[in-house]
Amino acid sequence: MTEGPHPTDGHPDGAGHDLAALSPEEPIPNPGLPPHEPRPTDVDAAQERRAERQVAGMFILAALLALAFCVLYFVIPPPSDQSATFMGYGASNLALGLTLGLALLLTGAAAIQWAKKLMGNQDIIEARHSTASPPNVREEQVAAFKLGVAESGFGRRTLIRNSMFAALGMLGLPAIVLLRDLGPLPGNLTSITVWKRGIRVVNDVSGTPLRPSDIAEGQLVNAEPALFFDEVGPNGKVIKAKYTGTALNDQKAKAAVILVRMLPTDIKSAQERAWGVNGIVCFSKICTHVGCPISLYEQQTHQLLCPCHQSTFDLTEDGKVVFGPAARPLPQLPIMVDKEGYLVARSDFHQPVGPSFWERG
Amino acid sequence: MKFLSSRRRHPLAGFVVLVLGLLVMGGLYSMFRPAQAEQGANDKQLVAQGRELYVVSCSTCHGMNAEGVVTKTGDNYGPPLVGVGAAAVDFQVGTGRMPMADPGPGQAQRVPLMTPDETRALAAYIASLGPGPAIPSPGEYDAAHGDPAKGGLFFRTNCTACHNFAGSGGALPHGRQAPDLMKTPPKYIFEAMETGPGQMPKFSNGVMTPQDKRDIISYIQHLKTTPGYGGLKLGSLGPVSEGLWGWLIGIGGLILIAVWIGNHGVRAGKKSK
Numbered sequence: 001m002t003e004g005p006h007p008t009d010g011h012p013d014g015a016g017h018d019l020a021a022l023s024p025e026e027p028i029p030n031p032g033l034p035p036h037e038p039r040p041t042d043v044d045a046a047q048e049r050r051a052e053r054q055v056a057g058m059f060i061l062a063a064l065l066a067l068a069f070c071v072l073y074f075v076i077p078p079p080s081d082q083s084a085t086f087m088g089y090g091a092s093n094l095a096l097g098l099t100l101g102l103a104l105l106l107t108g109a110a111a112i113q114w115a116k117k118l119m120g121n122q123d124i125i126e127a128r129h130s131t132a133s134p135p136n137v138r139e140e141q142v143a144a145f146k147l148g149v150a151e152s153g154f155g156r157r158t159l160i161r162n163s164m165f166a167a168l169g170m171l172g173l174p175a176i177v178l179l180r181d182l183g184p185l186p187g188n189l190t191s192i193t194v195w196k197r198g199i200r201v202v203n204d205v206s207g208t209p210l211r212p213s214d215i216a217e218g219q220l221v222n223a224e225p226a227l228f229f230d231e232v233g234p235n236g237k238v239i240k241a242k243y244t245g246t247a248l249n250d251q252k253a254k255a256a257v258i259l260v261r262m263l264p265t266d267i268k269s270a271q272e273r274a275w276g277v278n279g280i281v282c283f284s285k286i287c288t289h290v291g292c293p294i295s296l297y298e299q300q301t302h303q304l305l306c307p308c309h310q311s312t313f314d315l316t317e318d319g320k321v322v323f324g325p326a327a328r329p330l331p332q333l334p335i336m337v338d339k340e341g342y343l344v345a346r347s348d349f350h351q352p353v354g355p356s357f358w359e360r361g
Numbered sequence: 362m363k364f365l366s367s368r369r370r371h372p373l374a375g376f377v378v379l380v381l382g383l384l385v386m387g388g389l390y391s392m393f394r395p396a397q398a399e400q401g402a403n404d405k406q407l408v409a410q411g412r413e414l415y416v417v418s419c420s421t422c423h424g425m426n427a428e429g430v431v432t433k434t435g436d437n438y439g440p441p442l443v444g445v446g447a448a449a450v451d452f453q454v455g456t457g458r459m460p461m462a463d464p465g466p467g468q469a470q471r472v473p474l475m476t477p478d479e480t481r482a483l484a485a486y487i488a489s490l491g492p493g494p495a496i497p498s499p500g501e502y503d504a505a506h507g508d509p510a511k512g513g514l515f516f517r518t519n520c521t522a523c524h525n526f527a528g529s530g531g532a533l534p535h536g537r538q539a540p541d542l543m544k545t546p547p548k549y550i551f552e553a554m555e556t557g558p559g560q561m562p563k564f565s566n567g568v569m570t571p572q573d574k575r576d577i578i579s580y581i582q583h584l585k586t587t588p589g590y591g592g593l594k595l596g597s598l599g600p601v602s603e604g605l606w607g608w609l610i611g612i613g614g615l616i617l618i619a620v621w622i623g624n625h626g627v628r629a630g631k632k633s634k
Contacts, residue, residue: 090590097592112622203568205514214567218557221568222518260562296522298533298560305534307522312534323534 033123041117051117058110065103069096190360191352193254194243195333200226201259201282201343207231209342210259212277218299221259222285225345228252254353256285257333258295259343260315262302268317275334277343282333283319284353287311289326291354304330327356404485411486414479418460427490445556446493447484452552454480456545458559468559470540494555494566501571502551507579515577519564527597528584533560543585547578 041048076092077083084091133141154161200209204222207229215221227242228251243251264279272281283304287294292308297315303322304313311324319330331353334346352360368374416425422439424430429441442450453459457471475483484496500506517526520542525531528542537560542550554574557563564574595602 085588088588089592090588093590093592116622116625204518205511206570206573208568208570210568214565216557216563216565216567218563219565219568220519220562294522295519296533297562298537299557299562300560301534303534307531310534 033125036122039117039121048118051113055110055114055118058106058113062103062106062110065099065106069099069103072096072099190354190357193348193353194225194227194251195255195345195348197345197347198338199345200338201257201333201335201345202226202229204256211341212280212337212343215259215261215280217261217263217279219259219261220295220297220299222295223257223259223282224252225255228255253291254286256293257282258285258297258304259335260297260299260302262299262316266302266316272316272318272332275332275346277335277337280335280343281315282335282343282345283313283315284331284333284349286354287326288321288328288330288353289324289355294330404489407482407485408489411482411484411489414475414483415486418475419483422461427487442487442490444491444493445487447488447496448494448552449556449558450484450487451480451496452549452556452558454483456549469538470544494552497548497551497555497571499548502547502575502578504547504575504579504582507572507575507577509576509580509583511573512576512578512580512583515569515573516580519569520577523561525597525599527594528581529597542581547582550578550581551575 041051072092072095076095078092086094132138149155201223202209202225204224207224207226209226210221210223228248230241231239233239241248259280259282261278261280264273264276267273267276267279267281273279275281285293285295287306287308289306289309289311292306294304294306294311294313296305296307297303298305302315304315304319305311306313306324306326309325311326312322313319313326313330314322315330319332321327321329328351331349331351333349335343336346338344415423415427419427419439419442422430423442424439427442430438432438454475455473455477457473458468460474461468462471473480487493488495516528520528523531523533523539524542525539530541531539533539539561545553551574553561554564554569554577555566566574569577595606
């Protein structure tokens with residue numbers, strides 16, 4: 001800290017007078033520190049004792065609250081269907097949150113009160129130093145490094161040096177080989193689903209098979225292939241669901257569909273009309289953007305909106321994208337009516353369902 | 362007796378017996394079903410009353426005979442109401458959506474303009490125009506007879522896309538919105554599923570059976586009484602309201618407190634000045 005010139009009361013035209021004395025490094029006079037003013041706790045012993053009691057009181061209360069947290073953790077049963085509530089909130093979460101939160105809050109408040117009222121508050125100036133080491137220290141370091149290189153023989157013993165490079169380089173190979181565990185490659189699994197000719201389209205959750213007459217104009221059915229549900233066969237025998245557990249989830253992620261019914265004249269695409277049954281059309285429920293399930297169907301505009309990123313598909317025209325980030329139309333599942341009058345698939349999807357991937361192009 | 366037995370093979374005997382039988386059956390029918398006949402007369406009155414209300418309040422958009430009014434562009438000014446059923450009228454008029462206050466997207470629930478009696482009359486008139494879903498009986502939407510666990514599965518599959526995971530409603534394209542189900546009485550939830558008001562698709566009884574619908578209603582009632590184990594629900598709107606709370610009130614509050622702590626000096630000199 002260099003001593004700057006101080007304008008004093010004796011120079012009313014101080015600024016002009018001192019201008020010549022200012023160095024280019026410090027064009028503005030250093031005003032210095034304001035005089036230290038004592039706090040009430042510095043001058044009044046009673047105030048000081050009061051602040052001390054406040055700080056200690058908050059710390060002790062925080063300690064007690066932390067203890068209360070531990071006690072309440074064991075006393076109140078954790079949230080479940082039958083657990084206690086308090087004013088409409090789960091009693092356990094409320095008690096644990098309040099005790100721990102207040103303990104942390106009081107600890108912080110006590111620390112701030114301590115620093116503001118009791119700790120010394122003289123202003124100090126800490127001068128800034130150059131970050132570089134002095135030249136002699138730097139020279140010593142360079143000399144030590146060079147000595148180390150010479151003594152190790154790193155430049156001279158080339159056999160050892162090169163074999164060390166080989167060892168370190170080869171260590172990279174296991175890391176690359178282990179990437180194989182990311183595989184095996186999915187093959188055509190991303191392009192096919194479990195839908196096949198003759199598989200019934202059934203209502204999701206209940207597994208009810210659907211007749212065209214059950215589906216009103218303006219109806220939406222969130223549907224699945226019948227393979228995911230236990231079925232009662234023609235002779236009254238129960239046919240167990242073909243997929244369960246993880247396999248079910250894998251297949252459901254691709255095979256979920258929605259059925260909607262509109263007036264056949266509302267459908268603009270001839271192919272879409274042909275792939276449906278009297279205005280009942282079946283589309284994949286998996287968004288072609290990043291694969292969210294979409295069933296936000298507006299029955300008057302016939303648009304399907306994905307709640308994740310607002311991709312909007314027009315179900316009157318081959319599921320083409322009318323808004324949003326999706327890049328491809330929603331794949332349509334061709335359907336027909338089987339001998340017993342229920343809706344069945346005519347084939348698998350003609351395009352892969354869900355988000356784009358490399359081979360799909 | 363001789364008079365009857367001697368003529369029992371008369372060519373007209375069979376005809377006379379038939380006429381007598383029909384008379385007896387008709388008499389019995391009218392004796393045992395008087396209520397039905399009276400109901401019919403009552404219905405006629407109700408339909409006539411509904412027709413009067415319809416002509417005054419609805420015909421501007423829906424046409425004098427509920428045939429709908431088509432605009433120049435081919436859209437419906439008001440859709441035809443033949444075959445929409447009493448349930449649709451009860452929903453639209455009972456929740457105050459109809460008669461419409463002003464045309465626009467997404468009619469919201471309002472204080473109904475029609476009294477319950479007027480709504481019933483209108484429903485009877487529309488129901489008389491063509492077959493459609495009837496107003497459900499209280500037993501059909503009684504949440505006590507539903508299975509909330511199964512209803513939850515149906516709800517998450519069919520309803521959450523628009524009405525949100527907690528039934529608190531959500532935004533739709535073009536300024537429309539799906540209403541908050543927490544404020545909707547069970548009867549109207551049932552009717553909405555059956556009739557598909559506005560942009561909402563239908564969930565017909567053939568696919569979602571009345572029992573399935575009752576399960577869904579039971580789950581929605583269960584949602585209303587679920588305690589807030591996670592603390593403040595903030596409208597159950599998901600990341601939007603939670604993020605707003607966290608950034609504005611949480612982080613904003615911390616900044617304000619930090620500024621206050623920094624500004625709030627405790628020097629004796631300042632007080633004495």
